[in-house]
Amino acid sequence: MRAILFLSLLMLGGFGFAQTTITGNVVDPDNEPVPGANVVIVGKAVGAVSDFDGNFTLKTSETPPFQLNISSIGYTDATFDVTSNNQNITIVLNEASTILDEIVISASRTPERLFESPVTIERIGIQEIKNTASVDFYDGLENLKGVDVNTNSLTFKSVNTRGFATFANNRFMQLVDGMDNSTPALNFPIGNLVGMIETDVQSVELLPGASSALYGANAFNGILFMRSKSPFDHAGISVSVKRGITSQKASGDNAYTDIGIRAAHKFSDKFAVKVNFGYLQGTDWAATSEVDKTTPGGTRADLNYNGVNVYGDEVSRNIKTEVAVTLENLGLLPAGASALVPSVDVSRIGYNERDLTNYNAESIKADWGLYYRPITDNSLELSYVGKVGTGTTIYQGLNRYNIDGFFQEQHKLEVKHDNFFLRGYLVADKAGDSYDMVFTGINILNDWKDHRTWFGEYVGAYVTATLGGATDTQAHAAGRAQAESGRFEPGSPGFKAAFNRSINDPNLLTGSKFQDASKYYHADGNYNFSHLTKDFADIQVGGSYRRYSLNSFGTIYTDYDGPIDYSEFGIYTQVQNNFELNETMDLKLTGSVRYDKSEFFDGFVSPRISAGLTVNRDHNIRASLQTGFRNPTTQDLFIGLDSGQGFLVGSAPNNLERWSRPLDVSGSGQLLGQPAVITQTGAAPYTNSYTESSMVAFAATSDPSVLEVANPDIIKPEQVTSAEVGYRGKIKKLTIDFSAYYNSYKDFISQEAVASPYYGTAGDGSLSVLAIANGDWQGYSAYTNSDADVNSYGAALGLTAKVFGDFDLGGSYTYSKLDFDREANPDVVLNFNTPEHKFKAFFGNANLFENFGFNIAYRFSDDYFWEATFGDGVVPEFHTVDAQINYTVPSIKSSFKVGATNLLGDEYFTAFGTGFIGSMYYVSWTINN
Structure with missing residues (x-):
């Protein structure tokens, strides 16, 4: 008291x-x-x-x-x-005179002019958000130099820089007021689904490239820093309302609503609070591709069709070796009947994605904060911040997932001062009613007619038709007609009942429900001694600790018997000094080093050195050299998942025996004296396997000598050495920002497709070869490191200028190149997924006349090859134009905007397997922001 x-x-x-x-x-x-x-x-x-x-x-x-x-x-x-x-x-x-005079914090963890930053950095603030031609600030990131934004769905976009990214982008970090925005279950951010609300955004800074020296393991490709407004500095109520439509050929025109509300109050110089609420609702970009994923030019009339956005047709069997021989051995076909059946693969007829989802896109999020400054005229501040978000979206990873009611929460306690900060936070998620659409299609088929029965009927009818004199084509038609009898059609009572059973069943053998309640605990701190050491140098020290608690109930990870817990920590220091060489030249030198340790791996040291030479305050030349590292992700370590076409097994030392599956060896295996059922553990792909490329060669030649033993090593951290040079400067009204980099990777983390025989030992030249020839093998995706040389390099040039008086004109060009011998390493999956050439431009005037402004943004992307677990394919080049006009009415403290994205209406996509991106048209009203 x-x-x-x-x-x-x-x-x-x-x-x-x-x-x-x-x-x-x-x-x-x-x-x-x-x-x-x-x-x-x-x-x-x-x-x-x-x-x-x-x-x-x-x-x-x-x-x-x-x-x-x-x-x-x-x-x-x-x-x-x-x-x-x-x-x-x-x-x-x-x-x-230039954005280079603006202050940034992220590059050195201390305020400095963007002009003098030791590394490349991009920034947008309140004014840029107001003028963006994109529908919101997060979408506006794709207009920044060197930035790639891959659209997974309407509410899930993945930000990346400098290559090597899928939608599961765990190489790129997002921080909101210092809190990691990645989901515990997936180990990467799911766009802005549960992120910031636009009315509360103070600034966004983006740091491309390796940043491990200051920010740790996940800051491998770059970091996105989002800072919110302080209620001490920005009090009052702000409201933003956007209404419009999304327009796509596949799904038509659909309503779009985005509402953001911010309320902040400063009770005194000591105490302030704020609350934010955001709501977004729309219709997602429908994915309707029926291109065959495995056979170029294939159609739905083919025997072994596997459509990109058709699910269930992944179930395929060799009707001779996997079906007819077994049926004959069991006496279910006449003796010798299997000789009438050709050795071809046949797939079941799947369901289109649009039959398995309603494409609802929704995001509901809120956050609140209490801020206390106990000492007058002192920067010491204590705060508690809470954030919750839930939403519905489409996620494309191993398969296509309907993320329905996904929930994430964050709670942070922080003490900060001009000279230090100490924060601790919790991030937890729940999967809600999310489900895997591929397994939903597979299990609806299996519910209607189990796979063994379907293929048995197919082969039986094929043999009967052949014995009756039918041609091969006629016999296949007869087989499929018999097997398809009684099919559940979309919308029928049987289909609906099977659909509901599947999406509520977490067992992937019979259902498709995605379960998770994972979390992680994180603490980090930093102390800046510059107020004590400014006569010598600016010195900082800091560190972080994180503990994961994975709990997918055995549906994603091998956490069948309870949560999997593990931890990692890091410490770092940075020394920075500015030397005045003469009246016109300053030299800033920065050195950083960080030590990180995961409980599964040896510790790793990440140094960074940089130098920046400023001439006449108008020209800055910079160079940096740094090493970075990336710990294997939670999925790399502990996943244990059936993809429908193979198993994914993480390679943490204690994961290999945690995972096991019984496999049916009846038929040809039993003829060789093998048991009817064998059990493979997670060690199989790492200790007894052949490479996928050699399996393909063996299938084509039947030559055992082409089989190549895989047996990949278990995973360890990945390393990168990154060199960068750059120039920032202004010449009269022209601002120039140029950077070039070269990255060299060691122990590149990758997945390797392998096959493990049911019996025999890979490389024995006999029994394992018979297993492969008889189809008695299991496909796996192994998580490992490549010993191949992997390098990448690139450059980016940005130009901005004032033209025709007060008009803003700017553009950027980005070049990205992978240096890798694909022919010599056909089994290494890199997921570079980056266009070689990108060009962006904008033209506008924030004050064309009193209170009126406009902006037009153009983007071009070269074609590139998309490589990911869901599927591989070419992403064609695309051009897109966004535009907006805005009008401010000071008397009612309001701004109005009318805008459109993809104004030309040429639909495009940024990743193989996603829906085509159409156009958006909207009107917004923002009050007091």
Whole structure:
């Protein structure tokens, strides 16, 4: 009780000392208000923020005279000398000559001009978000130089830089106010489905390339930093409402709604709160491709058809070796009948994806925060932040998943100061009613007529028709007609009942429900000694700790008997100093080193050195060399999943024996003296397997000598050495930003497709060869490291300028290249998935005339080959144009925008297997933001 009374008196005392009051107005050179400008006492953590009309009120215990610093994104900082109490002042902010003058934090974990950043960095702020031609700030990231945004679905987009990405992008990190946004179950972010609400976004910084030296294992390809608005600086209620339609040939025109609400209140200089809510609803891009995944030019009339967005036709058998021989041995076919059956693969007829989902896209999210500053005129702040989100979307990974009611929550406690921070947070998720659409199709078929019966009827009818004099084509038609009798048609009572049984059953042998309730705990801290060591250098130290708790109930991971727990930690330091070489030249040197350790692997050291030479404040040349590493992900280590066409088995040392499956060896195997059922463990692909490419060669030649033993090593961390050079500068009205990099990888983490014989030992030249020839083998995807040389390199050039007076014109070109001998390493899967050439451009004017602006953005992507577990194929080149016009009405504190994405209407896709991306047309109304 005494502690509570003391705290209350302390807070009241803090209120009582606020003696000086300064009021004012912040405007631009045209006398237009500048909302959101920061007004801060120099050398103190006390300040205010201008409202929608540019007005502010600052109360402080500081006694004049003192100095104010006034800043806003897109403007040059200004200072003002306060000489007396109750002053009313007007501050004029001039537009910044270039975005390079803006302040960034992520590159060095300390504030610095973007111009002087030691590495490449991209940034957008409140003004850029307002002017973006994209439908929201997250989609606007795809207009940044060097950035790839792969569209998985309407509400799930994957951000990446510098190659090597699928939608399961665990090489790229997203941080929201310091919290990792990746889901515990999947180990990667699912776009902005449960991320930030646009009305609360303060700024977004994107750091391409390896950043392990400061940010650890997952910062391998880059990091996206999203910062929210402080309720101390941005109080009030803000609302954004977007309404429009999505338009796609496959799904037609459908309504789209996106609402964001932010409420923040500053009770005093010590205590403030905020709450955010967001709701989005629309219709996803329908995926309707019937291209054959395995046979170029194949059609649904083919015997072994496997359509891209057709599910259930993955079930395929060799009707001679896997069906007819077994039936004959069991006496279910006449003796010698199997000789009449050709050795061909036949697949079942699947269901289209559109029959297995309603393509609903929805996101509901909320967050809240309590912020307390206990000491007057001090930057110390204590806070609690909570975030929850749920949504429905489509995810494409191993298969296509209907993510329905997925739920994620985050809770963070943080203590921060200008010189340090210490935070701890929890991230947890639940899968909701999500399900695997491929297994749904497979199990509807199996519910109607089990696979053994279906193929038995097919072969029986084929043999009967052949004995009756039918041709091969006629016999196959007779076999399929008999096997297909009684089929559940989409929409029928039988189909609906089988569908509901499947999506509510987590056993993949009979169902398709995706279960998960995983979580991880994370703590990290940093101390900046620069206030103590500034005469020598700026020195920082920090560290992090994370503990995973995987709990998929045995549906994804091998956690059949309870959650799998493991941990990792890291520590780092950075030293930075600026040397004034002469009146016009400064040299900034930065050195960083980090040590990380996972409980499964040896520790790893990641150093980074960089140098930046600034000339006349208008030109900066930079160079950096760093090493990075990536720990194997939760899936790399502990997955144990039936893909429908093979098993995925992670290679953590204790995972190989956790996973096991009984396999049917009846038929040809029994003729060789093998038992009817054998059990393979997760060790099989790693200790007794052949490569997939040699299996293909053996099938074509029947030559045992072409079989190549695989037996991949169990997984270990991946390493990269990255060298980068760059230049930033401005020549009159032209701003230039150029960078080039070269990455060399060691122990590249990959999946290798292998086959393990049911009997015999790979390489024995006899029994295992007979197993392969008889079809008695199991396919696996093994998680391992490649010993092949894997390198990549690229460059990016960005140009922006003021033209025709006040118009903004800019563009960027990005070149990305994989250096890898595919022919010599046919079994290594890299997932580079990046176009060689990208070009982006924009043209606009935020103030074409009073309160009116517009922006047009153009993007071009070269064609490229998409490689992922769901399927491989070419992504054709595409061009797209987005455009918007906006109008501000200061009297009602509102901004209105009318916009369209993919204005030309040429539908395209960014990954093999996804739906074509159509157009979006929208109108938005934003209040007090």
